[in-house]
Structure formats: C-alpha cells, structure tokens
Amino acid sequence: SIYKKPVLFFNSGFDCNCCVIETFCDEKTLVISDKLNHASIHDGILHSKATLLRYKHLDLSHLKILLKKNKDKFENIFVISETIYSMDGDCVHLEELINLKKEFNFLLVIDEAHSFGVYSYGMAHNKNLIEYIDFLTIPLGKGGGSTGSYLICNQLYKDYIINKGRKFIYTTALPPINIAWNLFILEKMELFKDKRQYLIELQELAHSLVKKYNMNTLSTTHIISIIIGDNERLDKITNYLKEKKYFVYGVKEPTVPKGTSRIRIGLSPSLSKDNIIDFFQELNYALNTFF
DSSP states (O other): OTTSSOEEEESOHHHHHHHHHHHHOOTTEEEEEETTOOHHHHHHHHHHTOEEEEEOTTOHHHHHHHHHHHTTSSSEEEEEEESBOTTTOOBOOHHHHHHHHHHHOOEEEEEOTTTTBTTBTOHHHHTTOGGGOSEEEEEOSSTTOSSOEEEEOOHHHHHHHHHHOHHHHTSOOOOHHHHHHHHHHHHHGGGGHHHHHHHHHHHHHHHHHHHHTTOOOOOOSSEEEEEEESHHHHHHHHHHHHHTTOOOOEEOTTTSOTTOEEEEEEOOTTSOHHHHHHHHHHHHHHHTTOO
C-alpha cells in the first residue's frame, strides 16, 4: 500500500467525513473543529451528539487553549482539520498540529480534499506524517478527477466502520469503472510530476501578480481567493471578466461573511503563463474601475 495503512473506500468525501465522526463520536466525546471545516464534518458532528467546540481558523494556539481547558472532561477528544481550505486557499501547519496531538493524545481527523493530486498522494504522505493521523480522508472529486473517497486508518477502526458505519453499510457501491479509474490515477501519480512542478510555477507567478497589483487575498496555495467586498461590485467585475471570455463565478454573501464576497481562482497546469498574466491584468483593471 502507498499509504502503509489499511484503506476503506467510500462513495463520497461527504459520506466519508460524516461516517467517521458519527460512528466513533458520542455524547462522551468532545470534537474540536476548525471554524471553516467542510459542511460534511459539521453534519457528522451534529449526527454524533458529541460536544462541539470550534477554534479560530488555523489558529493552533487557540486550539491548544481549548485542549488545556477540556483535556480531562471527556472520554475522547477528536480534533478535525483540513489541509488546504478551498474558500481562502490557505493551509494548516500540519507538523505543528501533530506536535499538539503528541502532547494531548487526541484522535486526529485530517481531510485532504484540496491537496490530493496537487501534492501527489497528499500533504500527509509527502511529509511522512500518516502514522500520526488516526483518520485521513482523501476525497477524489478535486485533484483526483473522480468520485469517491479513501479513508486511511488502522485495521481496528476499519473493521469497526465495516460493521457499524451506517453510511458505509447502507449504500450502493460505485460502479467498477470508477474504482478502476481511481486505481489508474494512483498507479500513474508519479507520471504527473512535471504537471505538478508546472503548477507550482503558475502558483508562484499568480501570487507575484497578486502582490504586484496589491490584491486582497489570504491564499498561500494554488487556490486564490481575491476579496472584492460586496455582492453588487462582485457582479460587475465577474460580468466584465465573462465578457473578456474568462469563466469566473463569484462567491457571494451569505456563503462567505458580509463584506468578503470574492472571486476564487483555481489554477490548473492546462493554463499557460500568458493566460495568468492576461487574466490578472484584466482583473486589476476591473478592480480599479468598478466601485
């Protein structure tokens, strides 16, 4: 196995996240979740009847405060984080999070929906940290170009889900063609090395242009959210960009907090560097024209 641990396959990342939490967590469990975690994670917590606390987005010092306050109050503590967050394009400090796990001995759930493929087999794999992660979910609908999700965990947890996980038991398996495609991608992952390297170059170019034009972003990855402000201004800018043949949709309130409506750019190795340069020139023009 590439991941050197047992793997279970789910029909979707949503079901995978939800099933892990609702199967292993109950009213004697505390779940501490990053404030911006996926809806699937939140739904799993609601179904589990666990106590929920949220820490400020990517703020591991806040997480540590919550752990100190609650370490002796529950039978189990689960901490849940994604690696790359799709709405802001920012990234967890995975090594620091695992250092906290070693200190407080909680169960760790990590979602790699937006890092699988872009970071080869995932960020945890690249950093040799899989052994420290109790439940590693790898949804395949983004960089995997597919559907379904891997769950990487130990054999005891895998067996327990097979026997107790409602979203695993009471659903129809994906068609064999999907499974074959997922296996094909896994086996060929190293062949995409040049594309991954080129994507890094595009990412560096895009971030240099964001800085040059003084655009507002929290991103440090290949997902770049440019904060525009209000919905009306966002509509003017996206309509202008569509007229210029850029396929851009805005992310509006209330999906994101008031005043943070944004354009979200997902870089792809199918783009050229000229595409990136031209797009940011047009976006800069729009940002300085539409108020």
